[in-house]
Amino acid sequence: METALAEKWRAVLASHAATSCAIDRELGETFGIGVSEFELLERLWEFEQEEHLSGSRAQVLSGSVHLSQSAFSRLVARMEKAGLVRRSMCEDDRRGIFITLTDEGRERYRRARPVHRRILAETLSD
């Protein structure tokens, strides 16, 4: 049925619009971060927990935030300027960079997370 897929797509559009808008608004004014920033903080935090790495390759993270390479590069630059992450060269391949959470970034994530989850509960359940 072609209608079923179209319905599904509209539902995705609606959820995405409502939720990302709410996240941008609330996390924006309370913590100064948006959807992409929060997603990156979360990935970094998860990698930190799971793998105890000293950092994560930019390329790997890039795929997990659904952003173009250039947008991702700027996102990291913004967040570094905001003191949330740190960029460091990776020694084995000096073209690549490692990205690590700063204490401030970890703390910001810790505080933003419950708000984020509350918004999900409010806008994603229906």
Place this chain on the structure above:
Amino acid sequence: METALAEKWRAVLASHAATSCAIDRELGETFGIGVSEFELLERLWEFEQEEHLSGSRAQVLSGSVHLSQSAFSRLVARMEKAGLVRRSMCEDDRRGIFITLTDEGRERYRRARPVHRRILAETLSD
């Protein structure tokens, strides 16, 4: 369960990114329209079928494409310049405008629709 909602949100983010990216790319290079343009064409076409109106109030449509009021205003302006829709003043309230499909807009929708549905089938099923 808080994890379930987070998972759902990630799924929405992923579907949205993959699908809207594919639509923008293909409909963009073949028909010169993006996700928002297609959605507006579709709404206008549907209203045309259902209600035989001479047009639709901007405000009503605005809600159905998940765009801010300003973005919507510019979307309509772009599409009017591209010859896909026409803006006309509405007589009973001269602040509002009616938006109607042009023949070209109807034709563009007719041709873009199967491509759009094919993309949905490819990226939204998994």
Place this chain on the structure above:
DNA sequence: CCGCATTAAATGCACTTGCATCCCATGCAC
């Protein structure tokens, strides 16, 4: 009729995004 809050849409502005390109490091062929 007059002022004034309200509403519809347009516009100035800052910011984010994607595409194309550029820069630098790598590594493979010779």
Place this chain on the structure above:
DNA sequence: GTGCATGGGATGCAAGTGCATTTAATGCGG
């Protein structure tokens, strides 16, 4: 080593977006 294709990120630029503001029409109380 030299040359050259490849790959990782950064950057110039044009386009789209949201917020705040503006412009214009409405309508209500006096």
